[in-house]
Amino acid sequence: MNHPVRIEPLEPQHAPAVAKIHSVSQSGTFLTSLGEEFLTLLYRRISRSACGNSYVALSGEDVVGFIVGALSTKQLFKDVALKAPLHFGWLVFKRGLSRPTLLAQAFKTLAYPSQGDENLPDAELLALAVDTPWRNQKIGAQLVTQLRQSMHTAGIGAMVVTVDGDNAGALRFYQRHGFKPAAVSHMYGRPMQHLVLTFQE
């Protein structure tokens, strides 16, 4: 059943709700372990970057899902992290005091954009989540369609998404939307599947 949600560009005021959905839908991951304050700052910064290409699904004024794309992940990381390094650093450090392994993971994450496989596209679908009660109503599908259209309009030829190799539901979801398995790597000790969507001319 299609639910009457509308898709709009991610704006700074959506960041706290997006951070909450991220935390719930990606529990146990590194970024979630940095806390909602960190995620809120991250999504607020992403919403302001010219390299970002991100949308929310809204029911009334409530955010029920979001998708984050980057025209270039390297450029987006620079835009986001380098404009507020002290604020980000302080939030990671505060968390790292109680869980020192987080600091090591933070350095690995900082290196993520520069470790890219040069055969993979620069454009990337970085995050997608729909709030649990709203799942399986094609909201994820609408968000992906919006991102594909705007990437295509921006002249992008292909985009990559990286998915935890154990996330069978997400792998099925992306393949249904035309993404094809392209490479496998490891991050945070877990197998990661990279899938690529090539836009038709």
Ligand SMILES: CC(C)(COP(=O)(O)OP(=O)(O)OC[C@H]1O[C@@H](n2cnc3c(N)ncnc32)[C@H](O)[C@@H]1OP(=O)(O)O)[C@@H](O)C(=O)NCCC(=O)NCCS
């Ligand atoms: C993946 C996700 C965004 C799909 O949103 P949605 O609005 O439910 O998607 P749609 O209704 O368009 O499509 C449903 C498909 O999503 C996938 N899916 C359903 N539940 C899922 C879950 N808990 N985790 C991952 N994928 C799931 C399945 O492929 C499902 O189709 P199927 O039941 O025929 O296999 C949503 O399930 C979600 O937020 N999952 C948790 C976060 C996540 O895994 N994000 C992707 C990795 S970046």
